[in-house]
Amino acid sequence: MADVTQTHNTTPEELIEKFLKGVDERFEDLKKNFTPREPDELLTTKELEKELKISAVTRWNWEKKKILTPRKIGARTYYLRSEIKELLLNSNK
Structure with a gap:
């Protein structure tokens, strides 16, 4: 026989409301602890040089x-x- 749960003095609407409240609380907990990962952006050589304000020679030396x-x-x-x-x-550590 399957497990059966009986509720007394509770209307179906109240039961649904309690269930949804529990689900909402779980989602709120999840939102507090969840940090979405941003996709890692790729920079071209020109974008890197411009952003770091370095020359192509400096970039090449840093790669070397x-x-x-x-x-x-x-x-x-x-x-x-x-x-x-x-x-x-980490450059100043």
């Missing part, structure tokens, strides 16, 4: 010294914005 990690897709080169942010945040 492993300060920057380029991503190659075919003949194009990209840099992850998150890695650049992390590099800038």
Whole structure:
């Protein structure tokens, strides 16, 4: 026999309201603890140079010294914005 739950002195509307209130509370908890991940933005070499105010020679030197990690897709080169942010945040430590 299946589990049966009986409610006494509760109308179907009250039961639905209690159920929805519980669901709303769970969603509110989820919203407080949930931080959506933003897709990682790719920067081109020109965008990187412009944003960091550096020359192509400086960018190339930083790649050679492993300060920057380029991503190659075919003949194009990209840099992850998150890695650049992390590099800038940790540069003074």
